[in-house]
Amino acid sequence: MELRMNYRSVNPEALKAMLGLEQWIQNSGLDRKLYDWIKLRASQINGCSYCIDTHSKDLISMGESVEKVMLLTAWREAPQFSEKERAVLELTECVTRLSEAGVPREVYDRVLAHFDEKQFVDLIMAINAINSWNRIGVSTGMFPGCFS
Structure with a gap:
């Protein structure tokens, strides 16, 4: 695979804008683990391999089980998800x-x-x-390890 472009170096102001939004969310009080469930589910829907890889690893490093991460695509049928997580995942999908x-x-x-x-x-x-x-990642051809 080959990265189409490194958006970070091509347009650092765009990266800065996105990081500003990210910082705002980090300061909003939203539970970090719940935010990573949002990130992973949206990334699965959008087909962003870079983000799927990143947020799967983030959840596991925060103590989530590999089993639960693997079951995310079938969260409606998986008893591992709480009602609160289910509500957020449904909203994420919508x-x-x-x-x-x-x-x-x-x-x-x-x-x-x-x-x-x-x-x-x-x-x-x-x-x-x-x-x-996700739209940045998919549009620019990002994939796991592309910036290594």
Whole structure:
């Protein structure tokens, strides 16, 4: 495989903008592990191998089991995921696939059973961020180890 371009060196201001959003999310109070579940699920949907590799490893290094990480694509059938995680994963799928059905009211309600409205916005921003990272990664041909 070959990297199409190194967006980091071609346009460092774009990287700086993305890192600013990332920093805002880190300071929002969103649980770090939950944010990595969002990152991994959106990356699976978007087919970003670089991000799938990175966030799988991040979750495992935070103490998640390999089994749970491997079951993420089937989270609805896997008992390892809590109701709170399920609500966030469903929201992640809806926002990532926004053009298919939007965010149905029942998904919104399930998320609000675990989060307040400010936290709901934090979740949307986190989902937006990883979708942006995925689009950069896929468009520029990033793959695991491409910057090594």
